[in-house]
Every structure is written in C-alpha cells, then in structure tokens.
Amino acid sequence: MNIKISDVANLPSRFGNFKVKAFKEGQKEHLVIYAKELDEIPVVRVHSECLTGDAIGSLKCDCRDQLEYALSLIGEKGGMVIYLRQEGRNIGLLNKINAYALQDKGLDTVEANHQLGFAADERTYDIVTYILHHFGIKKIKLLTNNPDKINSICDVEIVERLPIIMKSNKYNEDYLDVKRDAMGHLL
Structure with missing residues (x-):
C-alpha cells in the first residue's frame, strides 16, 4: 500500500477534544479521530462517509446517528473513529x-x-488494518453491526463486538430491514 500520512492535529468538537490524523490512499483521504490517550484495547468505530446523512441529516439512513453516537462515546470513554471516504x-x-x-x-x-x-x-476495509497497525493497536472492541467489517480486519484481535443500534424512523425502517435481512447486519 502506498499511503501518505498527515501530521497529528488537535480537533476540539462538540463531542470532545480529539486528535486527528489523515491517511491518503490513492485519491481517497480517510480521517482518524481519536482520544488523546488510547486504551490498550480501544473502542473503534469504522464509519463510511455518508454526505446526505452525516452532513445534511438525511432520515433515509442511520449514518449520522451512528457517527454521533460513536463520537460521543469516544469523547467520553476514549477510543477511535476511522472515517473512510467510501460514499454510498x-x-x-x-x-x-x-x-x-x-x-x-x-x-x-x-x-x-x-x-x-x-x-x-x-466498500473495502484493507486500510483499517493498516491504520490500526500504524497506531500499534493489537486488540480492539469494534463498534459495528456489519459482519463485513468484522471479517475484514486482519492481524488485530476483535475482543468484543459492540452493537450500535439506532432508533428507526418512518423513512429508514425498510432500509434497516434490508440491511438486516439481505446484508446480514446484526440488528
């Protein structure tokens, strides 16, 4: 992998005071948002970009709710969000x-x-293992419902899968059913 890595910067946010580092993989630039001190077994959320949900607040998905939950959790208890630029x-x-x-x-x-x-x-998740190795992380608690994320992480032990279940609404109920029934998400 030919990856370029940024310096570390501070990122104060409404969810907490974080550190950030960017990883450029080809034309995609991914962001890692993390607590200043990482536990030996940190909570990690792998989140794929969703402009309509994350930035605009679309009710067709649960992406923004999941991202905000993860950021609040790591702001309070520590950990890391790996924000992958994999729109749609x-x-x-x-x-x-x-x-x-x-x-x-x-x-x-x-x-x-x-x-x-x-x-x-x-989506692909090869960069996730690279990022975790970059930070020297050998074990994680993975915040996900997606079995593809669980199965794609190599050479890092997933000690625990933490579910991330958001309340549905009338616009995303069918979407969440499809994620569970057709895609095997653990909802």
Whole structure:
C-alpha cells in the first residue's frame, strides 16, 4: 500500500477534544479521530462517509446517528473513529443519488445498487488494518453491526463486538430491514 500520512492535529468538537490524523490512499483521504490517550484495547468505530446523512441529516439512513453516537462515546470513554471516504457504499455520490431515485420508484437499497451495475456493498476495509497497525493497536472492541467489517480486519484481535443500534424512523425502517435481512447486519 502506498499511503501518505498527515501530521497529528488537535480537533476540539462538540463531542470532545480529539486528535486527528489523515491517511491518503490513492485519491481517497480517510480521517482518524481519536482520544488523546488510547486504551490498550480501544473502542473503534469504522464509519463510511455518508454526505446526505452525516452532513445534511438525511432520515433515509442511520449514518449520522451512528457517527454521533460513536463520537460521543469516544469523547467520553476514549477510543477511535476511522472515517473512510467510501460514499454510498463506495459507489460515489452521483451513483448514490441515482440509487436514491430508484428507491423513490420502489426498489430497495440492494436492488437499486444492482440496477446500477454494482454489488450490494462495494466498500473495502484493507486500510483499517493498516491504520490500526500504524497506531500499534493489537486488540480492539469494534463498534459495528456489519459482519463485513468484522471479517475484514486482519492481524488485530476483535475482543468484543459492540452493537450500535439506532432508533428507526418512518423513512429508514425498510432500509434497516434490508440491511438486516439481505446484508446480514446484526440488528
């Protein structure tokens, strides 16, 4: 892997005072947000970018709620959020909006991706193991519902999986059902 790594900077936020470091992998720039002192077995959240949810507050997903929960947790108890630039399950913003349009016509999130010629989930997590090794982390408590994230982390022991269950709403109930039933998420 040809990875460029930034310096460490302070990031005070409404969730706590963090340190941040960026990792550039090809054209993608990922961000690691972490507590100043990492435990020997830190809580780690791997979060994929969701502009519509994270920044705009879309109710079609639970992404923002999961991100804010994770940031609040590490702000209070320590740990790390690895923010991966993989918009729309790594199909990009333009294709994600096209998938939204197909969902408006009755397709579910997986069907929409397939209609556009993509797998249900195009994300990869190779960079996660690289980042954890960079920080010297050998064991983690992984904050996730996604079995793909669990299965993709190599050479780092997942001591515990911590669920991250957010309250559903009328706009994302079907989406969450598809994540559980079609994608195997642990909801």
